[in-house]
Amino acid sequence: MYILKEFQEKAVDKLLSHTYEALGQPARQVPILLEAPTGSGKTVMMASFLERLTDELPLQPGLHDNVAFIWFAPNTLHIQSFQSLQQLYADTSKLNCIDLSNLSASPVLHPKDLLFVNWSSVDSLKKIWRRENETSTNLETLLEKTRANGTKIILVIDEAHLSAFTGAQAVQVRRLIKAEIEILVTATPATRPQRSVFISRQEVVNEQMIKKGVRLNIGLDPEQQNGENVHVHLLRTAMAKKEELKELYEAELGPNKLNPLLLIQLPSDNASLSAEDKSIRDTLVGLLDMEYGISTSNGRLAVWLSGEKDKDGLEEPNGFQDVLIFKQAIAQGWNCPRAAVLVSYRTVQSPDFGVQTVGRILRMPHQRHYQHDDLNYGYVYTNIESSRINLVPADADFFLPQYAERVKQENMLFDTLASATIINDRPSKGVLSSAFETVFFNLMAQRFGVRQLPDLDLFTPQAAEQIEQQTLLNREAFRQNLWEFDIDEHQIIIPTDIELDPYEVNAIVLETNQVQRFAITVAEFKTMFDRFCYDNITRLNRSKSWKKLRETLLHFAEYYLGLFETDARKFYLYPQNKALLVPLIAQALERFEAWQAARGNEHRRVETKAWEVPELRYYSEVYVHADAVHHALEPFFEYINASDPERQFKDFLAQHANNIDWWYKNGDQGKEHFAVPYTNLQGELALFYVDFIVKFKSGKIGLFDTKTRRSDQEAPNKHNALVAYMEQENATNPARQLIGGVLIREELGGVITFRYCSNRIEDTNDLTGWNFLNPAELA
Incomplete structure (x- = not known):
């Protein structure tokens, strides 16, 4: 019953x-x-x-x-x-x-x-x-x-x-x-x-059937690392938490009533054990046996892996096993309320997997909350970096990318626009070749104004001085763009001592004092850098391309920055640098893919699809939470290197909030964002992603791309293509009026204004005849 x-x-x-x-x-x-x-x-x-x-x-x-x-x-x-x-x-x-x-x-x-x-x-x-x-x-x-x-x-x-x-x-x-x-x-x-x-989870929590939430990396302290790798330090801290919880259970329930179970999740997503899985497993099994007397031979260590399933009696409240090592299988249907602590060495990428797994430590053993509140939480210890750990309030549990949802108001209408995408009839091979190195080097040279170090056959004092001077110039160019070179071995930034409220969006925002730096061994740097290169092959055949990306990055560090393998890996993996590097890799891959496809296919064409402000949008770690008025998605996430004109236009929109229904900060690549086709200076078909889409109270929709004078040689081509697009759309749908174009900031008498042109232009320097944007006058 x-x-x-x-x-x-x-x-x-x-x-x-x-x-x-x-x-x-x-x-x-x-x-x-x-x-x-x-x-x-x-x-x-x-x-x-x-x-x-x-x-x-x-x-x-x-x-x-x-x-x-x-x-x-x-x-x-x-x-x-x-x-x-x-x-x-x-x-x-x-x-x-x-x-x-x-x-x-x-x-x-x-x-x-x-x-x-x-x-x-x-x-x-x-x-x-x-x-x-x-x-x-x-x-x-x-x-x-x-x-x-x-x-x-x-x-x-x-x-x-x-x-x-x-x-x-x-x-x-x-x-x-x-x-x-x-x-x-x-x-x-x-x-x-x-x-x-x-x-909702809150309904279940209120009935005391599951725990109140997750406490992340409680007690994790770099001062206690003592030169050991992070894997070992995580397990030591988690074992201490398990013993602490056992004492609390005994104080509340009596001796030998409940033995909290510690779960260890191995890294890779594959069912079979990877080399990394085996290495971590061997290290942890040895530590458990030598220091805690926990092993499979005495029954205190259970294993749930492919080909090994030693889990009899795990679900019993006072089961003899203290630790369970597992991979994916535990994520589905397993009911063990005594599971209390999770050590996760995973790079969690699947939303379903993350939520399902952490759910294993959120059940209440006796379907009620305990007097000691520490027993009403699940405990997670992980080496996943802080920028990748966020919560989804609805589902709750763990490790999903930060995201924003479209504002839900009855009077909020989101118009449909025709957005462009470029199609290649003949697919490319999809594998990085040696040509990628040239593509990446050119991108970085254009972006930072750096030059390759002199390739001198004779190593003379004069040659050494030339190399040193160019190295300093190149590094300074990177420093001016917020790259960091003063790096020690404390590179993993991990959240510590955090209590997460899974029902508040703000739970995803981590402050500086909520993270600490942990040391990485040289071997770990190599493994982490390989994984970083593998994960960042997003557009091509990953298994056949990641090593070429690794080679390209190491060559760039050597040829432009004077950094060799170990120091290059530290440089790239430093969290601040890594956040800046990821979008650059994505752009280089996109350029290479377009180049590779164009070699065998001259029949590129544009196709259009209906687009509207997305109901849900995920943001990577290069975006941070920021204040915004009337943004179409909440919360608002801003690119960490957003340009001054972009930030100033955001403030301008806030000042004119009474004349605006909503505005949306568009993405700059990908089929999910709004784009207009144009022909660039090389005569190639390309896509133009406007910065801002604004819905005014008058019903007019503004499509604006913020620039400074002569900041973009392609600006006239982009602007003129946008004007042609708006003319066609306005003729097709007379009930809706699109306005906009390239938007130039001007300061007149201490007042910041923005100007755009309704007609075609030849440059962005002469603003004669350009309109002043005044939302109040657009009614």
């Missing part, structure tokens, strides 16, 4: 209402979402929903009440769900829980049957339950006989965010079943259908 919490009752009521509404329509495969955080009791809610549905369907006028259910889940999670619901229905027998082994030859589903299936049983035509056979024991026969009896099917898809809608075979199986309704159950949905039921 089970009793639902208040939020669970409300969720079940909404699910039933959506289901009755959907069943009354002729459409099939109608999706209904239950979005609920880990630990909220999704299985119990679904058990209640299915039971009430079978009871109430006969009472709903006009609805078919002859219904059976199929419950799909990934891996072996269906077994866990099967056992749970079988136990929940033990007293009432309202539904008949079965699995494939319970079905006989020529199988059929009867009303109130609930069949549990894992995707891997039916995800290929080669699987037994998909093949034709003499006894007709297959999915096709099951469906055919079930429908012949007049029984309709409702599908329940557990962990629906995984592959139910993206995997080709999963989609094919869903089409084959063609259920009346598909109930999607997940904590992290990829999409939200029209009929959705959402349970």
Whole structure:
């Protein structure tokens, strides 16, 4: 027997209402979402929903009440769900829980049957339950006989965010079943259908079913590192926290009632162990054995890896195991409320994976909060750098990129614009070649005004002086652009002693006093730099290109800055420098890709698509939270190296807020941002990303790109292309008026003004005839 919490009752009521509404329509495969955080009791809610549905369907006028259910889940999670619901229905027998082994030859589903299936049983035509056979024991026969009896099917898809809608075979199986309704159950949905039921984490916290939040790197201190690598220091600190929690549990519950479990997550995303995984694992296993007496031989160390699954008894409150080493598998469906501390060596990139994993340490062992508040939090220790650790308030748990959402106001209208993208008919090879080095060197030379160091055969005092002088000039050019050269071994900036509130957007903002620097060994620098190069190949074949990127970066450091391998890696990985380097790599890759594609394809063309201000936009670590008035996305993130005209125009918009509905700071590359096509000075087809899109109270839309006089040789070409674009759009849609162009800042009598031209221009120096932008006059 089970009793639902208040939020669970409300969720079940909404699910039933959506289901009755959907069943009354002729459409099939109608999706209904239950979005609920880990630990909220999704299985119990679904058990209640299915039971009430079978009871109430006969009472709903006009609805078919002859219904059976199929419950799909990934891996072996269906077994866990099967056992749970079988136990929940033990007293009432309202539904008949079965699995494939319970079905006989020529199988059929009867009303109130609930069949549990894992995707891997039916995800290929080669699987037994998909093949034709003499006894007709297959999915096709099951469906055919079930429908012949007049029984309709409702599908329940557990962990629906995984592959139910993206995997080709999963989609094919869903089409084959063609259920009346598909109930999607997940904590992290990829999409939200029209009929959705959402349970917030705060509701679950209020019922004391899960912990209040996450405390990150509590007690992590570089003074205690003592020359050891960060991996070891993280584990030592986490073990100390585990022992501290055990003492608190004993004080509150009594001795030997609960043994908090420490989880260790290895780095790579692959199912198999990488060389890095093995190295870290060997180091940690040795430390656990030698210093803490924890090993697999005495049963205190459990392992959940590919080919190794030693986890019997883990879920028991006072289980003997103290530590579990794992990778991805633990992220799905594992229920171990005593899990309390997570040591994560991952570079977490998947939103679903991050939320699912941290959810394992957020369950409350006794479904209530404890008197000692330290027991009401999960503890995470990680070497992931601060700029990459942020929270998503809705889902909660951990490690997602900082993001902003579109403002939701009834009177806020976001117009659709035609945005351009450039298409190449013939794909490029997508692999970095030696030509990339030239592309990167040229980009850096243009950006910073640096010159390659003299290549002198004779090493004379005069030659050495030339090299030294050019090195100093080049380094100074970088320093003027905020690059740092005075670097020691303390390079990893890690958040320490932070209590994260997963319901406040501001929780993603870290202050200077919330981070500390930790030392990195030479070997770690090499590994980190390799991973950095690998991660930054975003546009091409990553596995075949990252080594060329590494070679290019090391050569640039040597040929322009006089830095050799070890010092070059330190220079590039210094957080301030790394944030500046990432967009430069992206630009160089884009230039190389365009060059490579153009070599074999002269048929570049422009295609347009409908664009509007995005509902959600992610920002990298080179953006920081800043104040803004009427920005279309909240919170507002500003590029750390935003130009003075951009910052001043943002202030100008704030001063004229009464005449503006909203404004949006556009991105400068990528298909997700607004772009206008133009022909550059080299006669090539290119894209122009305006800086600002402004919706005035008058209904007019301004497209502006902030410049200073003669700051961009391409400005006239970009401006004229934008004018042509606006003329065409205004003629096509007379009800909407676009204005704008290149925007030049002027200071007259101590007052900052901005001017733009409605006509085509030849340069940005002579502003004769240019309009003064005055939002009040645009009505």
